[in-house]
Amino acid sequence: MFDDFFIRALIAGIGIAFVTGPLGCFVVWRRLSYFGDTLSHSALLGVTMAYTFDLNIAISVFLISSVIALILIQLQKKTNLPGDALLGLLAHSSLAVGLVVIGFLTFIRFDIMGLLFGDILAVTTDDLLVIWTGGALILIVLKLIWKPLLASTVNYELAEAEGLNPDRAKAIFTILMAAVIAISIKMVGLLLITGMLIIPAAMARNISDSPQKMVLFSIIGGLLSVILGLYSSLEFNTSSGPSIIAAALILFILSLFKIKQSIKLKN
Amino acid sequence: MNSNNNILVKLNNAGFRQSEKWLVEGVSLTVEKGKIVTLIGPNGSGKSTTAKIALGIYKNIEGTVEKYTTKVGYVPQKISIDWTLPIRVYDFMLLTETIEDSAIDEALSLTGVIHLKNKNLGSLSGGEFQRVLIARAISKKPELLVLDEPVQGVDYTGEIDLYKLIKKISDTLNCGILLISHDLHMVMKATDHVVCLNGHVCCSGSPIDVAKNNEYKALFGEKASQILTTYEHKHDHVHSDEGEIKKN
Numbered sequence: 001m002f003d004d005f006f007i008r009a010l011i012a013g014i015g016i017a018f019v020t021g022p023l024g025c026f027v028v029w030r031r032l033s034y035f036g037d038t039l040s041h042s043a044l045l046g047v048t049m050a051y052t053f054d055l056n057i058a059i060s061v062f063l064i065s066s067v068i069a070l071i072l073i074q075l076q077k078k079t080n081l082p083g084d085a086l087l088g089l090l091a092h093s094s095l096a097v098g099l100v101v102i103g104f105l106t107f108i109r110f111d112i113m114g115l116l117f118g119d120i121l122a123v124t125t126d127d128l129l130v131i132w133t134g135g136a137l138i139l140i141v142l143k144l145i146w147k148p149l150l151a152s153t154v155n156y157e158l159a160e161a162e163g164l165n166p167d168r169a170k171a172i173f174t175i176l177m178a179a180v181i182a183i184s185i186k187m188v189g190l191l192l193i194t195g196m197l198i199i200p201a202a203m204a205r206n207i208s209d210s211p212q213k214m215v216l217f218s219i220i221g222g223l224l225s226v227i228l229g230l231y232s233s234l235e236f237n238t239s240s241g242p243s244i245i246a247a248a249l250i251l252f253i254l255s256l257f258k259i260k261q262s263i264k265l266k267n
Numbered sequence: 268m269n270s271n272n273n274i275l276v277k278l279n280n281a282g283f284r285q286s287e288k289w290l291v292e293g294v295s296l297t298v299e300k301g302k303i304v305t306l307i308g309p310n311g312s313g314k315s316t317t318a319k320i321a322l323g324i325y326k327n328i329e330g331t332v333e334k335y336t337t338k339v340g341y342v343p344q345k346i347s348i349d350w351t352l353p354i355r356v357y358d359f360m361l362l363t364e365t366i367e368d369s370a371i372d373e374a375l376s377l378t379g380v381i382h383l384k385n386k387n388l389g390s391l392s393g394g395e396f397q398r399v400l401i402a403r404a405i406s407k408k409p410e411l412l413v414l415d416e417p418v419q420g421v422d423y424t425g426e427i428d429l430y431k432l433i434k435k436i437s438d439t440l441n442c443g444i445l446l447i448s449h450d451l452h453m454v455m456k457a458t459d460h461v462v463c464l465n466g467h468v469c470c471s472g473s474p475i476d477v478a479k480n481n482e483y484k485a486l487f488g489e490k491a492s493q494i495l496t497t498y499e500h501k502h503d504h505v506h507s508d509e510g511e512i513k514k515n
Contacts, residue, residue, distance in 0.1 A: 028351050029349065029351050029352045031351075147362075147363070147365075150362065151362045151363050153352065154346075154348065154352065154354070154359070154362060155343060155346050157319065157322075157324050157341075157343055158341055158343055158346070158362070158363065159363065160322070160323065160324045161319075161322035161323065161324055161339055161341040161343075161413065162339050162340070162341055162363040162364070162407075163337050163339060164363055205351060205353060208353045209353050209355060209387060210353055210354065210355055210357075210358050211352065211353065211354055211358060212358075213353070214353055
């Protein structure tokens with residue numbers, strides 16, 4: 001049944017939605033959407049590396065994104081530039097370097113549009129394996145660091161004082177971010193991965209009253225976006241990434257009506 | 268040796284410097300089981316910093332901190348909940364440790380906010396939020412409780428009740444409390460040891476000793492000194508607002 005490219009894309013997308021749901025909530029809570037952008041832009045370098053050395057794209061992207069995250073942490077310690085300037089510096093320079101390197105790799109035919117915006121034709125059976133095992137690992141690790149991560153999201157000092165080691169949780173979370181970008185890049189495209197992280201989570205915020213519910217609704221929103229997006233991508237022959245993100249946007253807009261209702265109820 | 272086993276946290280000549288400026292330096296103090304140590308001092312005198320040193324929040328400190336417990340409850344001075352995070356009082360109670368529902372209910376009842384259990388944290392008033400913060404810190408039955416101005420924003424009668432509760436918790440749980448408070452009445456009534464800070468320890472000892480100390484008087488004024496000493500011989504007269512003595 002994995003022979004059909006569309007079924008493969010669907011299974012890949014569902015796997016991705018399970019992971020981007022909970023991670024996206026933390027991206028929204030911890031205001032990391034630009035950090036996610038930086039990591040995903042640097043993923044282009046990872047992709048070129050994968051082609052050059054014939055590696056698995058997800059693994060190569062994961063390595064490069066982790067390195068960029070490490071460089072960012074070092075730069076934050078050693079320079080006085082504000083965080084957003086550093087993020088912008090890394091995001092655009094790594095994207096630029098990636099594109100320049102692609103220019104040199106004339107012996108490989110690149111589908112740049114596919115890289116930037118996702119391509120459902122590109123998902124192989126191997127990718128499914130990487131997405132589902134990688135995704136399961138990410139979720140297990142996230143479950144393990146859930147308490148310290150959530151506690152330090154609410155208040156860093158509280159978490160530190162009560163012995164939860166928030167710094168370690170933050171470092172692990174950074175690695176999970178690199179991992180989720182690595183597994184979603186083929187499907188969503190590197191320009192739109194952050195959208196897949198934050199739009200379902202933002203939608204979920206509008207209809208949730210607890211962190212757990214927000215995670216649950218964020219996953220459901222992601223799943224619906226993937227299914228709706230992929231079917232419309234097939235129907236209208238559009239790139240998979242923009243189709244999925246557009247579907248997520250529609251869900252977000254619908255969730256705004258729920259807010260209006262609850263405000264009315266309160267009054 | 269026996270008294271040593273009661274020590275929960277001990278600061279030896281501790282200090283903390285941030286961008287070349289000392290926030291506080293040369294602080295030595297000990298918090299023992301069942302005892303309440305209170306930090307007093309003007310704004311910016313390093314009270315919160317000292318508490319954070321004791322809690323291990325600040326890492327690059329001068330001097331040393333010896334901590335003999337990991338069961339810590341902390342009520343920070345300031346905490347703001349971002350709108351992006353939907354969180355109810357109930358979720359907040361479980362933030363750093365998984366505890367039984369019955370313990371959650373008990374703690375929320377003690378601080379008088381059990382009716383807010385399913386409310387969103389962001390919708391609480393300042394005083395309600397402080398009560399939830401205290402409930403969260405005591406619900407995990409800590410050995411060391413660090414309270415940084417725990418009753419700010421609480422109404423006057425509530426303030427007295429909460430201080431009584433803090434005293435009771437110290438007795439029943441036999442936990443050590445490091446308290447930061449502006450309320451000198453409270454300091455006098457319940458505290459075992461007072462440390463008066465002004466960037467450094469300006470004086471310390473029992474409340475009576477501190478009240479009589481000249482440096483304390485210089486820092487807080489003669490009137491504050493009277494508040495403290497009032498309690499020693501308050502039976503034959505009352506004080507007016509201006510501190511004048513009126514015979515009963």
